[in-house]
Amino acid sequence: xxxxxxxxxxxxxLLDKPTELLSNDxxxxxxxxxxxxxxxxxxxxxxxxxxxxxxxxxEATKFSQFLLNSDKRYYVIARLGQRTDTLDSYGKxxxxxxxxxxxxxxxxxxxxxxxxxIQIPPMYSALKYNGKPLYKYARKGINIERKGRSIxxxxxxxxxxxxxxxxxxxxxxxxxxxxxxxxDLGELLGCGAHIISLxxxxxxxxxxxxxVTINKLYILKQQAELKGISLEKQLDxxxxxxxxxxxHLPEVxxxxxxATYFKQGQSIIVIDNNLKLGSxxxxxxxxxxxxxxxxxxxxxxxxxxxxxxxxxx
Numbered sequence: 001x002x003x004x005x006x007x008x009x010x011x012x013x014l015l016d017k018p019t020e021l022l023s024n025d026x027x028x029x030x031x032x033x034x035x036x037x038x039x040x041x042x043x044x045x046x047x048x049x050x051x052x053x054x055x056x057x058x059e060a061t062k063f064s065q066f067l068l069n070s071d072k073r074y075y076v077i078a079r080l081g082q083r084t085d086t087l088d089s090y091g092k093x094x095x096x097x098x099x100x101x102x103x104x105x106x107x108x109x110x111x112x113x114x115x116x117x118i119q120i121p122p123m124y125s126a127l128k129y130n131g132k133p134l135y136k137y138a139r140k141g142i143n144i145e146r147k148g149r150s151i152x153x154x155x156x157x158x159x160x161x162x163x164x165x166x167x168x169x170x171x172x173x174x175x176x177x178x179x180x181x182x183x184d185l186g187e188l189l190g191c192g193a194h195i196i197s198l199x200x201x202x203x204x205x206x207x208x209x210x211x212v213t214i215n216k217l218y219i220l221k222q223q224a225e226l227k228g229i230s231l232e233k234q235l236d237x238x239x240x241x242x243x244x245x246x247x248h249l250p251e252v253x254x255x256x257x258x259a260t261y262f263k264q265g266q267s268i269i270v271i272d273n274n275l276k277l278g279s280x281x282x283x284x285x286x287x288x289x290x291x292x293x294x295x296x297x298x299x300x301x302x303x304x305x306x307x308x309x310x311x312x313x
Contacts, residue, residue, distance in 0.1 A: 006037040007232070010058030011239030016211040017045050017053040017200075026214065030055045033217050034235055042067035042203070044126050046179070048088045051200030052211055056245070062307045063245045063294065070204035071154065073171045076195060078182045080164045083192030085138075086124045087179035091194065099164050099191045106161065109188050110168075113181060114156050118148040122180050151176045166193070169201075205248065212238050242309060243291035249282040250275070252295065252303060259285035263292060267304045280306065 013034075017026050023044040031039040040061040042054045051074075056064045081099045084091030121127050123138035127146075137144050152173040159167035170178060179195050186193025201208050217235065224231035252270055254262060262268050262283065275281065275297045283295050283303070295303035 007035040008058060009034055009036045009232070009236060009239075010060055010242055011236070012060050012242070012244055013055040013057065013239055014206055014211045015053045015055050016213045017050055018214065019048060019050050022047060023053060026053060027055055029214055030217070031057075033221060033231075035232070040064055043174075045200060046088070046198060048090060048195065049198040049200060051198075052203050052206065052208065053200070054203060054206070054245075057239065058242075059309050060242045060245060062309070063242065066245050067203055069174050071152075071171065071173050072176070072200060073169065073202035074178050075197075075199045075201055076168050076170060076178055076182065077197040078166045078168070078185070078193045079196050080166055080186060080189065080193050081191050082194055083183065083186055084194045086194075087122055087183045088195040088198075091124070095192050097191045099189075101189050101191065103161070106166075106189070107158070109185060110156055110158060112188070113185065114153050116150065116152050119151045119177065119180055119184075120148050121146050122177055122183070124179075125177065149175055153181075165196070206244075210240070241291070243282060243284075246282050246294060249280055249294070251284055251289075252281045253284045253286075253289055256286045259283075259292060262295070262303075262305055263308060265305050265308070267298070267302055269301055270303055271301060275301070275303075 013030060015026060015030060017023065023041055027039060027041045034057060036057045038061055039055060039057050042056065042064045045051065045053050054067050079089070081097060082093050083095040085094050121134070123143060124135045126133045126135065128134070129137065129144050134144060134146075153170060153176070154173070155171040157169040159169060161167070170181065178198055182193050182195050220234045221231055224234050252272065254268065254270065258268055277297050277300070279297050281295050281297065281303060282291065283293050284290055285292050291309060293308040294306045296306050298304045
């Protein structure tokens with residue numbers, strides 16, 4: 001009997017993560033449905049959060065770092081007047097204050113969060129200290145000193161404020177904690193605040209229309225079983241190609257002959273005066289422009305392989 005537990009499948013699934021599901025649990029559900037030999041996600045999404053969680057399968061896992069480093073866009077609803085220990089609605093209320101602010105005060109305070117900021121990560125996070133995630137210390141009442149990190153809020157749009165519920169859309173750099181932004185905002189306003197709803201709308205250039213829910217995956221599984229058709233074909237059609245992760249990088253196309261050396265890990269010479277030293281490029285081979293890996297420009301017109309695709313796929 002054929003073992004499908006270790007199927008070679010490659011690509012990216014843009015999962016629409018439901019709320020109250022850990023990112024790793026979502027990853028394992030997808031991996032089991034696809035019977036994928038190898039899978040990984042591109043950074044955790046909060047337990048309370050829904051939305052875009054790219055799941056990389058097979059060779060795509062080699063390039064997941066590019067998504068981890070990408071900017072993100074979120075839709076957030078915050079409750080003003082209450083501060084919690086987890087900075088979201090799952091935590092214990094530790095402070096409750098009246099909301100005595102004006103729209104003008106709110107607008108001016110929001111403006112202080114636009115641009116480059118130094119942010120201190122929250123204790124309730126997956127960041128590790130001595131090999132353990134910070135949230136495990138937080139649950140025991142242990143506070144660990146954290147260093148501030150540079151982030152960038154590219155855009156912060158005010159949507160509405162009604163009955164102490166504040167709606168925002170935030171476009172930010174990697175490593176930004178939306179819960180911390182809301183908590184800091186509440187403290188600056190003097191009333192406290194925490195997240196009650198968070199949805200990730202976008203990572204890099206991926207569109208929200210490309211997302212797939214776990215429920216849809218299970219429906220496809222049921223349909224495949226009822227109709228006696230291949231589940232693998234049903235699911236694989238939902239995957240984005242491996243190079244979708246890095247399609248923002250400039251392309252260098254090389255001949256099939258030169259590609260044999262590149263795929264062996266050798267540096268090659270290319271004639272392109274637009275390549276910048278130290279930058280990374282997406283390398284394709286032949287007229288079909290098959291993606292074969294990522295390279296770095298080390299010297300003028302010389303590219304060095306950094307990540308290669310194993311091509312028996």
